[in-house]
Amino acid sequence: MSHFIIIEGPDFSGKSTQIDMIDRRELYKDHNVFFTREPGSYLPESEERCEEIREQILFGNNTLIEEANLFAESRYIHTQEIVDILTRYDNAVVISDRYIISSLAYQGYAQGLDKDVVYELNKPSLDLLNEHDITIHCIKFVMPEEEWERRRNLVMISRDLDEIEKKDISKEVYEFFNNDEIFFNWTDGLNMKVYEVNAENNKETVYKEFKNIIDIIREDLLWH
Ligand code: TMP
Numbered sequence: 001m002s003h004f005i006i007i008e009g010p011d012f013s014g015k016s017t018q019i020d021m022i023d024r025r026e027l028y029k030d031h032n033v034f035f036t037r038e039p040g041s042y043l044p045e046s047e048e049r050c051e052e053i054r055e056q057i058l059f060g061n062n063t064l065i066e067e068a069n070l071f072a073e074s075r076y077i078h079t080q081e082i083v084d085i086l087t088r089y090d091n092a093v094v095i096s097d098r099y100i101i102s103s104l105a106y107q108g109y110a111q112g113l114d115k116d117v118v119y120e121l122n123k124p125s126l127d128l129l130n131e132h133d134i135t136i137h138c139i140k141f142v143m144p145e146e147e148w149e150r151r152r153n154l155v156m157i158s159r160d161l162d163e164i165e166k167k168d169i170s171k172e173v174y175e176f177f178n179n180d181e182i183f184f185n186w187t188d189g190l191n192m193k194v195y196e197v198n199a200e201n202n203k204e205t206v207y208k209e210f211k212n213i214i215d216i217i218r219e220d221l222l223w224h
Contacts, residue, residue: 002086003217004134006099009141010174011165012151013199018141018210019097021203032089036082037097039074046081050074058162065117067164068107072121075100079125083132093218100125101138104186106164110172119189129191136192137217139210142178143200193217 007015016037023035036042039057041050053074057067082094100122108118119126129136152170176182187194195213199206 002089002092003094003137004082004086004129005093005095005137005139005214005217006101007095007097007139007141008099008101008105008177009199010105010148010177011170012148012155013141013143013177014151014203014206015141015199016097017203018197018207019095021207022095022211022214032085032092034085034092034094035097036078036094038078038099038102039071041074041078041081043078043081043085045084046077050078058164060163062163064107064111064113068103068113068118068121071103071107072125075103075122076124076128079128083128083134086134087132093214095214099136099138100190101140101187105173105176106169109176109182109186110169111167115186126190134191136190138187138192138194139197139213140177140183140194141197141199143198145174145178147200148174 007019009015019035034043039050040054041047053070056062057070057074062070078096082096085092085094100118103118103122104115107113108115176186195217197206197210197213201209
């Protein structure tokens with residue numbers, strides 16, 4: 001059985017660091033494990049086009065609807081390859097650093113794009129997953145607000161901002177991921193299971209929890 005795992009959470013929650021740790025330690029050498037990300041793609045067929053769109057999103061001058069469209073367009077190209085991998089191999093795992101939940105959080109909740117519009121734009125991707133009976137396993141990184149603010153302040157002074165960061169919506173995005181009522185209201189249209197990682201601890205502790213969840217997802221599915 002193959003698995004589609006997405007890692008979601010606000011900026012500064014340590015998602016990418018944790019994904020790199022898993023990748024570097026080659027935990028799943030025995031399986032076909034593919035690491036990818038959005039916006040963009042690390043998968044061979046979709047990488048060139050999706051990374052081009054990533055540049056256009058992060059450094060172009062887009063209206064909100066153009067931005068949401070670009071994410072959805074890139075996501076559909078990406079999703080076709082994800083589905084192809086998951087259906088081609090018996091025991092593949094695709095782990096994506098962000099997916100559709102980020103559009104619901106950043107374009108929807110934080111910037112005010114209607115929920116139905118976000119779902120409509122992403123319908124081709126969601127239909128494709130549903131046609132192949134693929135469940136989204138979402139690992140959500142959460143942490144207390146104080147710790148998140150501490151990290152944000154550390155990171156923000158040391159880097160140039162992209163167009164999304166310039167919008168200054170990180171607080172709303174934090175709220176989306178850390179308030180269950182908001183999160184489950186916005187994600188109720190998805191065929192998805194949600195798992196939480198408490199990201200406030202040190203890297204190694206978070207890593208144990210993160211890896212444990214991935215193991216649970218894989219074992220759970222192997223029993224079916
Ligand atoms: P990254 O910093 O995780 O690579 O993501 C780039 C930015 O894109 C980040 O600020 C989150 C944002 N984003 C959206 O606004 N909508 C989306 O659908 C996705 C996937 C990312």
